[in-house]
Amino acid sequence: MPWVTATIAACVALLLTLAALTRGALRRMRRAASALNDTIPVNSAWWRARAKEQGDLLYAALGDSAAQGLGATEPDDGYVGLLARSIALRGRRSVRTVNLSVSGATVAQLIDYQLPRLAKLQPDVVTVAIGSNDIARWDAVAFARGLVTVFDALPSHAIVAELPYFYLPRNERKVAEANRIVRRLATERGLAVAPVHRATRALGPLGALLWFAGDHFHPNDAGYRVWAAAFEPLVARRVEELSVHEISAHAPAAIEPSTGASAERDSTSPPATEGGVGGRP
8 A cells, every 4th residue: 555655654764864863963962072071171270270369258169070160151150150259249258269179070089089178278168069970880878978978078067969950760760869868968967958959850851952061961051050049049148157257256345334445346357278268167
């Protein structure tokens, strides 16, 4: 029957077209991933230069390529750069950003290479977003054991992040388990948790197309704004705590009625530490 032959031919043509489109999409993703890999040393050098700048407040970021801003137009357009600008705006003070993150880092690598550097600093604000690179070779026990080490080394005001939404069901099952571990261990230590998974999942099916770089893994500028928004309320709260601490530290001394003397507000900056700022809570 002619219509059967025509239908089969149409189906074959459709399948061939879909296969060609899929191959083309995969080639574009591989090219995009390769291009992003070329930016790794560029971003790393940019953040090293930024760490040498001076600032009244010290912001330390730990994590992987997301903290490096891979996929953004410029390193400063990643969530770390966005949060640094927010801290400066809210605190009305200059900010020195020390980005300790390393592209491709796992929890174990963060322990080996980032925690020793954090220990030399006295940061006012700390963010940690790690775990996405642990999903490929998922081991829940090792992940939890590693996070215990990480979280125990953080200052009490540190803000840790959930893993982002991974879209594929197989990976999402691992991510869900990872985020349960993150939230449990953070809660036990009184650490604030940024709801990055909830924020990225809310983007829906189009999120992978509109909020991701060409490799469909790293966020683009719009995607990083979503990440930053998940951190923002907690960062704002921390900046407010710092402001209250400053007001308390520089409050005028109590006046003795018998002398009538008044104390001037102490405007002297605290001595600098290795982290570039004075001692903080």
